[in-house]
Amino acid sequence: MPVTRQRLTAALCTHSSFSFGAGTAGPTTLVRRAAELGYGAIALTDTINVTGGAELFAAAREHGIQALIGATLPVRLGDHVYPLVAIAASRNGYRTLNELITHAHAREERDVPWPVLLSHTADLIVLTGGRDGLPARLLAARRVNALEARMRELRGAFEGRLFVQLFHDRLPWDARRARVLRRFAQSLSLPVVAAPQVRFAKPDDYRLYDALVCARLGISVQEPHPERPRNSAGAMPSPDEVAARLPFPEALQNANFVAESAAFELLPERLVTPAARIPAGLTADQQLERRCFEALLTRYDVETLPPARRKLEEELATVRALGLAEFFLVAAEVTDYCRAHGILAAGRGSAAASICCYLLGITAVDPVKYDLLFERFLHTGKATMPDVDIDISSARRDEVIAWVESRFGAATEAMVCNKITYRLPLAIQDLGRALGLPMDQRTKLSRSLGRDFRGMSPRRAREAAVAFDEVLGDAPAKEVLIELLSAMESAHPRHIAPHSGGVVLSREPLTHYAPLERSSGGIKIVQLDKDDAEALGLIKLDLLGLRMLAALERAREEVFRLEGVWLDLADLPDDTRVWDLISAGATLGLFQVESPSQIHTSRVMRARTMRDLAHQIALIRPGPIQSGTVHPYLRRRQGLEPITYWHPSLEAVLGKTYGVLLFQEDVLRIGVHFAGMTWTEADRFRKKVSSFRDVADIEPDRQAFVEGAERHVGATREEAERVFEAVKSYQGFGFAESHAWAFAIHAYASGWLRVHYPAEYLAAIMTEEPGMWSPSTKRHEARAWDVPFVPLDVNRSGVHYRVEWARRDGKPVKAVRPPLCAVTGVSADAARSVMLERLRHGPFVSVDDLYARVALDRDVLEVLARAGALDALATRRAALYRVGVLTGSAPAGEQPLLAAPTPTPGLEPLGVEGRLVWDMHTTRFSTLELHPLDLVRDQLREWGASSLAQVGRQARGARVRTAGLVVSRQRPPTAKGFAFYILEDGPVRAQLIISPDLWSAHRTLVRDAALIVADATIVDTGYQLTLKAETLAMLEGPFAVRGYEFG
C-alpha cells in the first residue's frame, strides 16, 4: 500500500521583532518568507504581546496565506517561569489571550501565574513550549512525576486543545529529545505537534539575533548565556526540513490541524463606535440631530442659515449611513467637559471642515463661511476612521485624559501606543554594548553622527561611515557593528510607548481588541498603534497637548488678574495692528508663523485676513514646497505674475489659491472634479500622493487620471499630464485647509495678545515654552517688545513667570518676573514650599532665615544662590558660602538650637559677566540685558568680526565677517542639502545659509559649534537678516544654547 507522506503547512511558533530583543524580522517579512517556503499558514507568537497582529493579518491577506494570532506567555510555577505558546482559536480565544497578557503586564514580574492560566482557557490552543518549556525542562531534570501532574492539570483545563510541542534546534541530542518528548506525550495520551521556534527569517540573520539577545540580556557577545542561540536554527525552516528533523507524521498533521482549527479573521469590516450619553428615548442619530439643529439657529443668521442647513442635512445623512453619530457625540462630550472647566480646547485637522463638529463645539471654524470640504473628513465611501484631533491646553491635558478614563471606564479607554523603532544612535547603543564597546565610545559615536545621520534607520549605517571612522578608526568591531546595523529592518521596533495623544474608546472592553499595559510613566496603553487600532475597527480620538493653547490660557488669566478683563479668545476683534505686526515679520513668539521661513513669508505675504493667515500657515510645508507652490503663490498674490490654470475647469478648484496647489483638499477636488474620480478613489489617491516614496508607486495611477480627465472635463492628454505632474509633486506633508483655518485662529489670538498685552503674553510663552525659540532668545526679543524683566527673587518669584507692576524712569510699567522653577533643578513642589512659607510668615530676611524656615535640599539652595534668587538676601558668592556653612551645621527647615555658625567672610561680589554665566548655566537665560556674545566681544574684534547690528545696517550683496550664538539649526529634507542656522547677537538675529559643500567641509564644526564666526554675503536685510556663508569658523564660548533643531 503506498504511504502518503504528511506535509507540514503551518509554522506555529513564530517570533517577530515585536518579541523585543528576541526576534529580528517584522511580521510582513515572516509572512513573505513563509509563503516563499510553501507554508499555507503562519502563527505569530510573540512574547506577551500581539502588537504585530494587525500587520500579520494584512500581510497574510496580501500573500494569500492564513494568519493565526497567538503569544508566548511566561507562566509562573513556583520560582520558575516556563514559556507556553497560546494560539487564539477564535475571536473569543483572542480575547482570552489578551486578558492573559493584560494580566501578565499588570504584574511586576510580567508573567502569568499558573492558576490564572488555568482560569483563562476559552478558545485557546496551547503548545507546551520549546527548549525552555515545561516538558523539556522537567524531563531534563528527571522530574517526570511532577511533569505528569502539571500536564494533567493543563489537559483538564484545555481539553482537546493541548499539544506537546516538538522542536529541534540542531543542537546535540535534539533528535533524542524530540523522541523522548513524543514518548512522554503518548504515555499521557496527549497529541504532539511539530512547532520549531522561529526567531528570524533567514539563516544569515542569526548574528543580528544573537546580538539583540545579548543587548536584551545586558551582556556582551563574549559571555555565554542559555538564552543565546548557538546556531542559525532559529531561521524559518522549510516544511521539508522540519519533516526531516521531526519525522513524526502525526506531529506534522497536528500542526496543520491547529491551523485549521484557529481560522478567524482579526480585521473587521466596520468601525465600532464608543457609547455616548444619550437621553432616554432618543437614538444616537436623533440626539446628534437635536444638538446640531439647536446650535444651527444660534450660530447662523437669516442669510447664512439656508446654506448651513443644507450642509448640515447632507452631513447628517453621511453620518447616519456610516453609523458614526455616537462618535461625534463622544467627541463633543470631551470638548463640552473642557468648556465647562475653563480648559482651552479646539478641534483641528480635517474635522474642522465638518459643520456637525462646529455646531457641537468640537471645532471653532465655520466651514460654511470658509467653504471647507467635508469630504476630506468623511464621505460614505470612507472605510477608514475619521480623524478627530482635539488640541487641548498642554498644561491641563492630563486632567482631561483622567476625566475621559473615569467617564468611559478603565476597561474601555486607553492610549494607543507608538511603536518606537530603532534609529542609528539607539541601535549603536544596544548593539555596540553587545559587541563590548565601552559606554564612552558608544556615546561618542552616537554624538558624532550629528544632524546628518542620527535620524537614519540603522539599515543605512554604511552611509554614516565617516562618523564610524572618526570614532572607531580601524577597530575590528567597527565593521562587525556596521554589518549588524545594516542587517536590521528599516522599522525594527525596540519597544512601545504611549502615543502623544491618541485615545481609543471602545464599546466593549478593550481586551476584545488587544492587551493593555502600563507604560514606564504609568500611562495605560493598548498594544496597538493608531493604524492597528483603525485596522481592528476601533475609533481613536487624538487629545493633543498644545503648548500654545496653554500659553493663551495662561495669558488670558494674567490679563484677568491684572486688568479684570476676561478675553474670549475665539472671538477677538479684527485689529489692523495685529496684521501690521505680522506683515512686518515681527512674529517671534507667535503661533505657527515664528520660524525664519515664516518670518520671511510674513513680510512678502502681508496677511490682512484670516484667510491670508491660513494660507500662509499652510504654505511653508513639504507638500507645497516640493510642488513649487510657494513662489508662484506669493508672486501671483503680489501681482508680479498672472494667475493661470492648467485647465479652465480648475479655476473653480484653485481660484482661491491663485491657481496653485496648496491644500490636501485641492488634490481631492482635482481628483473628483477634474479626473472624474469618486470621493473614495480621490481620497485614496490623495493619501498615495502625500505618502509615496518611490515614483514607481504613483505612476500606475497616471493613466486612469489622464483618461478620467479626458472623459470628465474634456482635457487634452497634455493638459491632463501636466495636472498629474503637478499633483504628483505635491509630495510629503501638506495641510488640510480646515486644519490651516483652525491654526490660523490660534495664530491670530497669539498676535492679538502680543499687541495688546505683551507682558502677559511674554510671561505665558516663557512659562509654557511653545514654539521653537529658547528662553534666552525670547528674553532678548522682549527688548523689542519693550517688556522689562525683573530679577529672580526668593521673596517674589513663584512657580510660573508672572507679570507685576514695576517702575521705569519713574513710571509704572508691566515687567516679567521669572519663577523659582526657571532654575534647573528646582521643582514646582520646592518652589511652592518657598511660596507657602513666605505667605504664612512673611518674606525671608536672610539666607539663614530661609534655611531655617524651608526644608530645601542643599542642591536646590545652591542652585538658587547661583541663579541669583537670593540676591536680595546676600551677594551670590556670600549666599553660596552661607548655604555651605548652614548645611554642614543643622538640618534645613528647622530652627537651630545653637547660635548661628561662623559669620560669612567678605567675598568679592560677582561681576556682571560672571552673573551672566551663572544665569545661563542655571536658568538658560538671564534677566540682564547683556548677551552671551558680549563676553567674547574682544575676541570678535580681534577677528575683525562686525556685530549683527552693524551687519544689519549694510546693504544687500555686501560681504561681511560676523559672528553669533547658534540658537537654531535647521536642515529640512526639502532644502536639497542646504542648512539654515540662526545666529543671535543681543536682540538681533540673522539666518545663515550653509551650502551643502560648506556643510560637508565643516561637518564637525556645524555639529558642535556654539558660536560661529562666518564670512558671508548679505542676502536680505531687516527682520529677516539673511547671510550666505562662505567660510565658517568656530569660537569657544562659555556655554551653548540648546536651541531648536530640525532635519
Next chain:
Amino acid sequence: MVPIEVQPTRGPPRALRWTDPLGRAQDARVARVLDDWDYAGRWWEREVRRYYLLLETDAGHTLEIFREGDAWCLSRVSD
C-alpha cells in the same frame, strides 16, 4: 584538531581516514550516525559555522568530527 578524510564526500559518511599523533594512518568504517548538530562559532571574530557528527565505528569507537568549510576535522575519539 586532526584533519580527517570522509568518504563519500556527499551524503552520510561511511568511511574515515586520518593520521594519529604518532604519524600512523588510521581507517574506520562508520557503523551509524549517533547525532549531528550545528555550531555557528564566534561570528564576531569571523569564525565560520561548524557541522558536527557523532559517529560509531565498526570497531565500537565513538568519533566526533566536524566540517568547517569543505574540510573535515576529528575533534574527539572515545572507546
